[in-house]
Amino acid sequence: MTDIENPTTEVAGLVLAAGGGRRLGGRPKALLEHRGRPLVEHAVGVLRAAGVGRIHVVLGARAEEVRERADLGDCVLVDNPRWAEGMGSSLRAGLAALARTDARAALVFLVDQPGIGPEAVARVLRAYDGENALVSAAYDGTRGHPVLFGAAHWAGIAAAATGDRGARAYLKAHEGAVRLVECVDVARPYDIDTEADLSHLE
DSSP, X not given: XXXXXXXXXXXXXEEEEOOOOGGGTSOOGGGSEXXXXXXXXXXXXXXXXXTOOOEEEEEOTTHHHHHHHSOOTTOEEEEOTTXXXXXXXXHHHHHHHHTTSXXXXXXXXXXXXXXXXXXXXXXHHHTOOSTTOEEEEEETTEXXXXXXXXXXGHHHHHHHOOTTOTTHHXXXXXXXXXXXXXXXXXXXXXXXXXXXXXXXXX
16 A cells, blocks of 8 residues: 555546547547547546546547547646657657646556556556656556556656657666556456457447
């Protein structure tokens, strides 16, 4: 357990939802329907159910349509005009926005993983223990999502986040410092990347 009395006051959720769905025929993942609502709305609901109190959402492809169709409540919406460069640009945009707040950590959640629910997010959230934290959900010992980055790491992560790699290179370089939180019993970490993956949506 964490020594922080209430991590939800220091940790901000960061939903990466800017992609254009190139392998899905140009359908942005944020707008795919899951349980009757846009996938980005579902992602925000998962974070809320896990106890994340404040949430930033990075938008890119068809951002105006996402704003119109998805009920994102009081989330802070971050526009990423460079979304086509890949997930790294969205991570940089989100961390830059959080750096202007008093958040001490970012819990990063991908919009295209609806098999990951509040239980896994809550486990990662509880592992937060300050701005030096590096936490990752794990599935049978393999690092996955969501991930939590303390603010001390944001500059290094942003510098290494290029293309679609996101924080992968940074986490690999700091592997010994990453706390793994096993979540295989409560989540299924599949991605919605291709037409075949759409069968996972409900």
